[in-house]
Amino acid sequence: MTATETRSPASPKTPPPPKDRPVRVLSFSQRLNKWDLKFSPYLYISPFFILFAIVGLFPIAFTAVISFQDWDLVRNEGEFIGFEQYIWILNNPQFWTALRNTFSIFLLSSVPQLIAAIFIAALLDRNIRAKTFWRMSVLIPFVMAPVAVALIFSNMFGDNHGLVNNVLDNWFGITIPWHKDPFWSHVAIATMVNFRWTGYNTLILLAAMQAIPRDYYEAATVDGAGAFRQFFSITVPSLKATLIFVIITSTIGGLQIFDEPRMYDNTGAGGPAQQWLTITLFLYNIGWREWNFGRAAALAWILFLIILVIGLINLMVTRTLVRDEGRRSPKPLKKGRAS
């Protein structure tokens, strides 16, 4: 207080008198406090951003640089060659096989997985005893490493003496070429993904289900709708937003699949005729089997662009669907009219 009174008249011409000691100390601690408020947020976020710049941002940018270079592993530097490596990849039939396999495995894993997850979540959403026990039981597979899952399932899906073929042979007299045929190898790999992730998605969908107002169900019961009718007319439509979130995240993960196809046989090359070669497995083979970092970097960028495009398509779909839902409430409708 006194500081402002004494200073303000003098400040335009003469510098402030440095006599008043206690006031200066007070203003210093106030200034310290101000600095504290102003700069500590940056201090708190800086560890994340500094580390992230080194191990996240720098590699991403550098991948772009390397993708235009013919990288020499011995000298550890590259020579600019333009789009040559992108062209090499796009002209490589293995890339298109890998792309097809990746999408095939992704669809075979995400579609049945989500359907199963919704139904299991609906079971868990009912009034059951020992809720925590059942919820934990669906999550057990999630703690198992994908490599371990792949080893167990590739054993079960053995072509000659695997459990699945033994059972099929005993019961129906048929066996399935789980490793030779591309489609069946995708089914087997998708099964590994489904085993590990269904429970996880179940819990996410269960969380969304529990947020649905129970009055809806009460009204439906009064109207005479049964459990199945209620499930399809109330539960599923209300889950739209969460479903799309789950779809987007499983797309990002699914397009990067590596562990399961890598471990599906003991050579890890993606099958003798690339039956289950995926994009990331192809990237690994180019980069760390053929030791061509330039091509691997170009493929990494192509993969990123694919994920980006699929993500944008998902986002557009999300927007339309979310708007769809909004129409039920009056607010967005008014906004739409005003604009």
Added chain:
Amino acid sequence: MTSLDTTAVVTENAPRKRHRTIRIRGRRAGFWVYGALVVVLIGSVFPFYWSFLIGSGDASTINDPNMSWWPGGNFLDNAAAVVSDPAVNFWRALWNSIYSSALIAASVVVFSTLAGWAFAKLKFRGSGPLLVFVVATMAVPMQLGVVPLYILFADLGWTGSIGAIIVPALVTAFGVFWMTQYLRQSVPDELIEAARVDGASSFRTFLTVGVVAARPAAAMLGLFTFVTAWNNFFWPFIVLDRQNPTLPVALSLLQSNYFVDYSVVLAGVLLSTIPLLILFIFTGKQLVSGIMAGAVKG
């Protein structure tokens, strides 16, 4: 981002609504619900049992179409074969997995809580765009950075060392986002103002208000990060070598060594999974409620 927001907010209220339901539809679930759940439970557990079944037999079991559904007596022998195999380095792998995952989890929790606190509760220039940037990076695939990271670590002479898998995992965008969401909802601004009026410095406020409030979310994040780090394969497989693996890398070596003897391979699978199963038995409840509260995939 908005969809993530709503799920998180909505779930916060879920338990309360749940209680109301029970009163409205007091009817207990029927027998078929439990029957279906038992089928799901068997599906979850069967692969573990199968690996024990094969892992406790011998090389001939797997080729026998009429094999017994009861485990044999060779599990300890097979486990010993895994543990003593010099090419697999099992104890080394176990130790590497334990300490790298623990270190990664601890680091992610500390840095995420710090950054999350700043984003959730402190006002500073650029916080909005910076947070959007953090969230956007969650969609960037790991593959985009592996080539330069490998070159970088090769330059440093770190390839083959466990540091090469710890350093890139010390921070995650998911962690920052997770803590931001949690702290935003769980700490009232009045509490921070009160601390400030009492003369607490910014860091003191963080320690006394932020850290205390963040504890449940931090536990969940730590657990989740630990499991993810433990199971991670792609990057460790690239950068580590045979002498110094983590458990998933050791498992991959096991398969290329014993491509015929699946009983040894699956005994190894079970051995490497047991530590996480034990962890899950003690903390599974928290992991489940955390996944349900966040509804965010890492």
